[in-house]
Amino acid sequence: MRAQTENTKLRETLLKDKILSEAQIKVLEKKLQTTGKTLTEQILEDRLLSEQILFEAVANSYGVPFVDLSNETIRRDILELVPEPIVQVHQVVAFERDESTVKLAMLDPTDLQTLEFIEKKTGLTPEVHVTTQSSVQSVLKQYHKGLKAELKEISGAKNKDEEEGAPKEKDLKQLAEDLPVVRIVDTLLEYAILEGASDIHIEPLEKETIVRYRIDGVLREVMNLPKNVHNGVIARIKILSNLKLDEHRLPQDGRFKITTAEHKVAFRVSILPIYDGEKIVLRLLDESAKVLTLEQLGMQPKPLEILKRAISKPHGIIYVTGPTGSGKTTTLYTIVNILNTPSVNISTIEDPVEYRMQRVNQTQVSPKIGLTFAAGLRSLLRQDPNIIMVGEIRDKETAEIANHAAMTGHIVLTTLHTNDAVTTLPRLAKMGVPNFLIASTTNLVMAQRLVRKICVHCVESYTLTKKQIEELGQQINVSELLQILDHEGAVDLKKQNMEELLFYRGKGCKQCNDTGYKGRIGIYEVVEMTDEIAQRILDNASTSELTKTAIAQGMLTMLQDGFIKAKSGITSIEEVLRVTQE
Numbered sequence: 001m002r003a004q005t006e007n008t009k010l011r012e013t014l015l016k017d018k019i020l021s022e023a024q025i026k027v028l029e030k031k032l033q034t035t036g037k038t039l040t041e042q043i044l045e046d047r048l049l050s051e052q053i054l055f056e057a058v059a060n061s062y063g064v065p066f067v068d069l070s071n072e073t074i075r076r077d078i079l080e081l082v083p084e085p086i087v088q089v090h091q092v093v094a095f096e097r098d099e100s101t102v103k104l105a106m107l108d109p110t111d112l113q114t115l116e117f118i119e120k121k122t123g124l125t126p127e128v129h130v131t132t133q134s135s136v137q138s139v140l141k142q143y144h145k146g147l148k149a150e151l152k153e154i155s156g157a158k159n160k161d162e163e164e165g166a167p168k169e170k171d172l173k174q175l176a177e178d179l180p181v182v183r184i185v186d187t188l189l190e191y192a193i194l195e196g197a198s199d200i201h202i203e204p205l206e207k208e209t210i211v212r213y214r215i216d217g218v219l220r221e222v223m224n225l226p227k228n229v230h231n232g233v234i235a236r237i238k239i240l241s242n243l244k245l246d247e248h249r250l251p252q253d254g255r256f257k258i259t260t261a262e263h264k265v266a267f268r269v270s271i272l273p274i275y276d277g278e279k280i281v282l283r284l285l286d287e288s289a290k291v292l293t294l295e296q297l298g299m300q301p302k303p304l305e306i307l308k309r310a311i312s313k314p315h316g317i318i319y320v321t322g323p324t325g326s327g328k329t330t331t332l333y334t335i336v337n338i339l340n341t342p343s344v345n346i347s348t349i350e351d352p353v354e355y356r357m358q359r360v361n362q363t364q365v366s367p368k369i370g371l372t373f374a375a376g377l378r379s380l381l382r383q384d385p386n387i388i389m390v391g392e393i394r395d396k397e398t399a400e401i402a403n404h405a406a407m408t409g410h411i412v413l414t415t416l417h418t419n420d421a422v423t424t425l426p427r428l429a430k431m432g433v434p435n436f437l438i439a440s441t442t443n444l445v446m447a448q449r450l451v452r453k454i455c456v457h458c459v460e461s462y463t464l465t466k467k468q469i470e471e472l473g474q475q476i477n478v479s480e481l482l483q484i485l486d487h488e489g490a491v492d493l494k495k496q497n498m499e500e501l502l503f504y505r506g507k508g509c510k511q512c513n514d515t516g517y518k519g520r521i522g523i524y525e526v527v528e529m530t531d532e533i534a535q536r537i538l539d540n541a542s543t544s545e546l547t548k549t550a551i552a553q554g555m556l557t558m559l560q561d562g563f564i565k566a567k568s569g570i571t572s573i574e575e576v577l578r579v580t581q582e
Contacts, residue, residue: 010039013061019053040107044133051132055107059130062109069095069105069135070457070511074142078102081122084140090114093131093139097124105131105139138511141194173235173245181232184225185240189282191222193263195513198284198325202237204230204277216452216520217325220513234271234278241269249273257287264288268352285354291337292330298570300488300561302554303526306444310528311335316443317402317412321424327450327522328415329354332389335413336360339387347383349376350391365391373398381405390414396432403433406441420558421447421527422547425537439534445527449558449579451571452517458509459569461502469498472573475581476559484560490567504569521570523562523579527555 011029014020020028020043028042035042040058043049049057052068059066074095081094081102092106092114102124104115109128119126188211192200197213209225225233238245241254254269268283294304310318318335320328333355340346340359351365351373361383363376373390374397380388381401392415393399406412418424424445428438464472472478478498486493491501506516527533527550536549551557556564562576 009061010058013057017057017060019057020048024048051134055130055132058107059109062130064109065129067095067103067105067129067131067135069093069131070138071509072139074139079139079142081124082118086114086117087136087140091133091136092118093136094118095129095139101125101127103127103129105129105135107131107133107136173239177236177239181229181236184229185233185236188223189258189267192282192284193258193265200280200282200284202230202233202280202282204274204279206276209233209277215513216515216517217450218452218515230277234280237269237280237282238271241267243269243271248278287355291357292334294334294338297331297334297524298521298565299524299526300556300564303446303524303556303561306526306528307446310444311338313411313443315406315409315411316529317406317414317441318443319414319416319424319445321416321418321421321445321447322449323417323419325450326448327520328448329391331446331448331522332413332415333357336387336389339411344386345384346387346389347380347385348389348391349373349380350389374401377401377405381410385410387411387413392416393431399428399431399433400437403428403437403441407437412441418447420547421445421525421555422550423543425527425533425546426543429537429540435537435540439529439537442529444529446524447558448522448524449562450520451523451562451565451575451579452515453519453521453571454504454569455506455509455512455516455518457511457518458507458516459504460507461504461569463499463502466499475577481560481563484556485563485567488556488560488564490564501567503566503573505572505574516572517575521565523558523565523576525556525558525561528553 011025014025015022028039028046028048031042032039037045040054043054044051056066072095074093078094078097081097082092082104087093090106090111091108092104092111094102095105096103102118102122104118104126106114106128107130109130115126115128188200188202192213195213195215197215198217199214201210201212201214201219203210203212204227208227209230210221211223211225212219212221214220235245238252238254240256242256243252243254251273252271255266256269257264257266264287266285266287268285270281272279294307299307310316320331322328336346336348336357340357342359345361346359347361347363349363349365353362353364356362363371363380365371365373365376373392373394377388377390377398378401388402388405388410390398390402390412393402402412402414416424416427418427422445424447425438425442429435469478482491482493482498485491506512508514508516512518530553532553533546533549536546541549559576559580562571562580563573565571566573566576
């Protein structure tokens with residue numbers, strides 16, 4: 001009943017203020033009948049409005065003020081009036097107070113139960129404001145001290161313990177269970193999750209240990225630890241990963257998982273002996289993350305249509321190519337998720353299994369016992385599969401088995417390490433796969449990179465100067481690029497020249513740690529196996545000839561796709577050049 005009242009109030013406000021049309025509202029209401037969500041949740045999911053515009057409308061519908069706290073720092077004594085678990089569950093934060101009242105920012109101003117709880121706990125009268133989800137997340141980070149301050153305090157406490165006569169040589173297991181060490185590791189892991197890091201690097205030097213996070217594909221130093229805590233940190237992570245504590249000379253690999261109310265994160269651990277000690281790299285795999293849709297991958301309409309067509313074919317191979325960390329696995333899992341229906345049997349052979357998927361038979365390679373990609377793929381073919389995913393084609397044997405599987409009626413999804421899409425075809429030939437097999441089994445080759453997205457909180461527009469255009473011209477063919485952008489509808493050369501075009505960048509703010517970027521999106525180039533390209537392969541055409549044919553058939557290169565996204569304000573020119581000109 002409450003949800004119905006909320007929907008009605010918001011509907012009236014959206015129509016009255018002409019934020020959405022009657023037709024848009026009707027489409028949303030039809031969806032609500034099947035999804036059971038509130039109107040607010042559905043608008044956010046469909047990305048019809050920005051968070052700020054939507055929650056300002058929610059505030060208007062209830063006649064309460066709107067407040068944006070995303071760039072505000074709240075005094076700790078005020079912040080702690082509302083316990084952190086209440087903030088996480090009920091999405092309500094305290095941001096100001098006086099002798100008798102406390103100002104609360106919340107998503108749902110009708111949550112009377114929570115308001116009564118806060119009033120009883122604080123003895124203050126709540127004054128309700130509406131805010132956005134990202135505002136609440138921003139404030140949540142303030143419950144945690146700055147990482148440097150936290151670690152300084154912890155490692156300082158450890159130094160003090162040792163000065164006061166605590167034994168310096170401890171049993172490794174006991175060292176790993178020392179409270180300061182446990183707190184250091186917990187804090188490092190917690191902050192990595194909060195910052196959205198994909199990797200944690202813990203690197204010993206001669207006199208200190210450096211901790212770095214990879215955030216949005218770029219490594220960022222977050223802390224220097226005293227060298228005397230390094231052994232304890234290593235031992236703690238080894239215990240979590242179920243590794244040998246007393247092995248310091250050989251590399252070790254392990255895994256552990258952290259599950260909380262908000263997160264379910266698996267950590268893949270790699271320990272490598274280096275000159276100054278043991279280095280640890282932890283890869284974070286967010287198991288609670290939703291699988292993306294093809295549209296969310298960020299492909300242009302024409303390549304997206306080609307990919308959808310390739311997925312719908314009853315057999316053949318789809319290759320996804322690019323360097324490590326370019327999002328290939330995410331793309332493959334997205335395709336597998338679309339194909340994953342009760343009517344098909346899907347089997348995978350991976351190294352390692354990064355995400356668990358329901359109703360998908362996932363096998364991890366283990367070369368030590370002879371379970372290689374080729375051996376695993378042979379076994380999979382005896383399991384009556386419809387769809388096979390091969391983590392990576394590394395050798396002739398795996399390539400041939402995958403191609404024969406595609407020829408005998410299976411859909412095969414796999415990755416290969418090449419710099420662009422077209423190079424994949426000659427690379428397979430060099431591996432020893434016959435040209436006729438490449439031409440007849442390949443459905444599509446897609447190359448990709450990940451570019452950082454401009455932070456929406458500090459985005460600004462600018463035009464290029466003559467000097468900047470000249471510098472750009474030394475790296476790429478600007479006039480040819482402009483023709484493509486005009487053809488794709490990103491610019492209108494009849495009305496604008498290069499010096500008049502608006503591009504975008506991030507100034508840097510608190511939300512993005514002054515980097516100007518937040519989040520990542522893919523840039524792609526897609527080659528469909530047409531009759532003409534198949535004939536070129538059979539004629540043993542060179543890479544440059546194949547590229548000319550693909551471009552003549554309308555292939556967008558990654559650089560061109562990147563510039564379309566830069567012109568749209570999604571990413572910056574510098575970021576596109578960084579990932580495509582490496």
